[in-house]
Amino acid sequence: MVVCLGELNVVQNDTEHGESTPQARAEAEYTLEYPARCPHCKAEVEALCVARLLRTRVNFTSTLPRRGHVISCPKCATIIAAELVGFA
Numbered sequence: 001m002v003v004c005l006g007e008l009n010v011v012q013n014d015t016e017h018g019e020s021t022p023q024a025r026a027e028a029e030y031t032l033e034y035p036a037r038c039p040h041c042k043a044e045v046e047a048l049c050v051a052r053l054l055r056t057r058v059n060f061t062s063t064l065p066r067r068g069h070v071i072s073c074p075k076c077a078t079i080i081a082a083e084l085v086g087f088a
Contacts, residue, residue: 041076049074
């Protein structure tokens with residue numbers, strides 16, 4: 001169970017399934033070349049968590065992609081503005 005409380009950015013997590021940290025729910029973890037500070041919680045982070053987005057419902061013909069990714073702070077789980085770029 002995840003509960004978001006308005007603009008407060010407060011999230012309550014259900015820990016009965018052993019997923020008490022953001023890292024436990026992340027699809028991937030990327031290590032930073034240099035430590036950085038989270039703009040939300042101000043914690044120094046050395047890695048970022050990545051979770052996949054899947055479009056589940058749309059009431060119109062959408063030109064947006066069906067899938068995507070979000071990058072979050074491993075300490076506070078706030079979504080961070082960042083980009084994943086693949087080189088093929």
